[in-house]
Structures are given as C-alpha cells and as structure tokens.
C-alpha cells in the first residue's frame with residue numbers, strides 16, 4: 001500500500017485524484033487521524049498544512065503522518081509537495097525529506113515536482129512553468145513563498161543536510177535501468193537526492209519504474225500518477241461521483257496568475273464580494289457581514305464568490321501596509337470562520353482556491369477525510385466528506401482553466 005504525505009490540502013487532493021484515476025482505491029485523510037483506518041484501500045493520502053510552517057513543525061507533522069501510515073499498513077511512501085516547489089531556500093522540503101529518509105533508515109530519494117499535464121517540466125534541474133522558468137512565471141510574486149530561483153539542485157542544497165545531484169533528461173531517455181545506474185553512482189558519490197529531469201510524461205513513466213524499489217519517493221502528483229499506473233497494472237478508476245446541485249459558495253484566497261484570471265472571468269457572471277484586509281483586521285463584525293452577504297445570494301443561478309485574490313501590484317501594497325504574514329493570517333482566518341458559518345447554515349458545496357486557503361477551510365470544517373470524485377481539471381477532483389454529503393473542490397492556485405468556477409458547478413447533477 002502506498003502512503004502519501006502531502007504538505008497541503010489542495011496538493012493532497014491533486015495526488016489523490018491522479019492515484020484514483022490510475023486505478024488505486026484511495027482515501028484522503030485530513031491531518032493525521034487518531035483512529036486506524038477501517039476501510040480497505042490501496043493508497044492513503046494524508047493532508048497536512050505544513051508547507052509554510054517552520055522546519056521543526058513541518059518535520060514533526062510529517063513524521064507523525066509517516067508513523068500513522070506505517071501503522072496502517074503502508075510500505076512505500078511519497079512526500080508530495082507543489083509542482084511549483086513553493087519552497088524558497090529557507091523552506092522545509094529538504095529538511096522534511098532528510099527526516100523521512102532518516103526515520104525510514106534510507107539514504108537516497110528523488111526530487112521531481114514535474115507535472116507536464118499542467119505545464120510543469122524539469123530540464124537540466126531547472127523547473128519550468130509552461131515555456132518560462134519558475135522564477136519568471138508569476139511565482140516570483142507568490143505571497144508566502146516567492147520563488148526567485150528555478151534551480152532545484154540549488155534550492156535543495158540550500159535547504160537539506162543531504163547533498164543533491166542531477167539525473168538529466170538525456171539519462172532518463174535511456175530508460176529505467178540507466179536511471180537506476182545513475183542513482184547508484186550518485187549514492188556512491190555521497191548524494192542523498194537526485195533531481196530528475198522530466199520534460200514530458202514518457203519520462204515520468206520511466207522514472208516510475210526506476211523508483212519502484214525506493215522506500216521514499218518525493219515529488220509532485222505527476223510521478224505519483226505513473227507510480228499508481230504501475231501499481232494498478234494500468235487499471236483506470238471508474239466510479240467517480242459528482243456533487244448534487246445545492247447551495248454552493250466560491251471562496252478564493254489565491255493570488256496566483258491563473259486564479260486572478262479565473263476570479264476576473266467569474267466576476268463577469270456571478271455575484272462577488274472582495275474580502276478587505278483592513279476590515280478583516282479591524283472590524284469584529286466582518287465575518288458576520290460577509291456571511292449575511294453570501295446568504296443573500298445563495299439561491300442565484302451561479303454561486304456567490306468571496307475573494308481576497310488581487311494582482312501582484314495590489315498584493316505588494318497590502319503586504320507593505322499590513323505585513324505579509326499578518327495579512328495572510330487574517331485572510332485565512334476570515335475564510336475559515338466564514339466557511340464554518342456557511343456550513344452550519346447548510347451550504348452543501350464549497351469551491352475554494354489556494355492551497356493555504358483550502359487547507360484552513362477544511363481544517364475548520366473538521367472533516368476527517370474525503371472520498372475522491374471526478375476531476376474538474378487535471379489535479380482538482382470533486383471531494384465528498386467521509387461523514388456527510390458536503391462536497392468540496394480544493395483548487396490549487398495555478399490549476400484549472402479560466403472558466404473553472406463555473407465549469408465546476410456545471411458538473412453538478
């Protein structure tokens with residue numbers, strides 16, 4: 001059984017959807033469960049909210065997740081992080097990978113955030129988004145993890161205790177046996193990590209074969225998809241559900257390039273309200289006011305949207321005025337409290353945008369875990385809470401097409 005530790009909730013639903021699609025019966029757990037899992041599955045994904053936590057907290061959470069997965073029968077482990085890496089030189093991917101390797105008594109793994117279906121590829125160790133380097137893709141303006149460097153070897157060397165080497169695309173083209181031989185060479189030379197190039201899906205298929213015997217694998221959901229395809233023998237998932245039509249809300253806390261486009265497109269068609277940071281900080285009645293506004297619009301054809309999403313220039317000004325961490329924290333908490341009130345008032349479907357935003361909303365709603373439904377876009381499935389019929393779509397910042405919010409609602413029956 002495959003056990004996945006995902007560093008945020010959108011990332012967790014991203015990989016869970018690809019595992020499901022590629023034939024593994026998968027469940028997504030929210031946080032480290034207190035109870036053992038009774039359901040029989042082939043993969044378990046644990047969603048953490050550890051991506052932007054201090055190193056020691058991220059390590060502690062990840063090790064707890066690892067222990068629970070081991071206790072529940074998992075034998076191979078996958079550390080899932082963002083396909084845009086979302087971890088600066090001070091980030092925790094390296095330290096968490098160091099800790100997981102040490103705990104598993106292993107000394108080598110791969111670093112492969114590639115997700116070609118969504119334009120994330122790796123060449124000579126550099127991460128690309130579409131046709132441009134990560135640090136030219138808009139990710140350099142990310143509110144929490146501004147990615148100023150696209151070189152994964154350099155980022156890992158800045159973060160991790162273990163040294164990082166490179167397996168180039170030319171090596172991957174030669175096939176899985178050659179990749180394994182490169183791993184052996186790197187290990188021999190004292191490297192703990194190999195950034196492995198993947199310029200397209202065929203390279204991920206090769207890599208999935210090459211990592212089959214590694215106890216710990218790390219990367220985005222792309223490699224996970226190909227590992228699942230191998231493990232399931234090429235089966236495809238079949239019984240994916242879609243939600244019923246019902247009271248729905250869109251909550252957008254991502255400032256990514258794509259979310260900005262999606263929010264602008266949706267504003268043309270649906271009721272919308274901007275979440276104002278100053279109000280969130282200073283008006284004790286603000287959540288109630290937002291809640292009342294949403295309530296007034298819940299019966300409209302398209303779901304009302306509350307959004308904090310702003311373009312980079314506005315984000316910079318807000319962060320300068322209020323402090324980046326303070327602004328993020330306040331916005332996330334406002335969304336969490338608003339979601340809680342809406343859930344209590346009977347909202348059936350939540351569409352949230354942004355990893356941190358989605359994570360805090362799900363944590364606040366307190367669902368133990370999710371069943372995985374049909375994909376709305378690559379990496380964004382419909383989810384159904386294990387304990388009740390509430391459905392959610394947790395959209396990663398840069399995933400989905402421009403009409404994502406409307407398209408997701410169009411799938412409801």
Ligand SMILES: Nc1ncnc2c1ncn2[C@@H]1O[C@H](COP(=O)(O)OP(=O)(O)OP(=O)(O)O)[C@@H](O)[C@H]1O
Nearest residue numbers: 143253254256308327328331354355356357396397
């Ligand atoms: N107007 C704003 N001003 C300041 N901070 C904001 C604003 N809008 C959103 N934020 C903060 O920016 C962060 C966005 O992170 P989030 O993970 O939700 O989105 P993302 O990084 O685009 O998504 P993903 O992690 O899925 O790629 C959140 O902490 C959010 O509260």
Ligand SMILES: O=C(O)[C@@H](O)C(=O)CO
Nearest residue numbers: 010011014082083355396
């Ligand atoms: O890998 C991705 O890009 C996403 O699943 C994600 O982690 C966004 O938070």
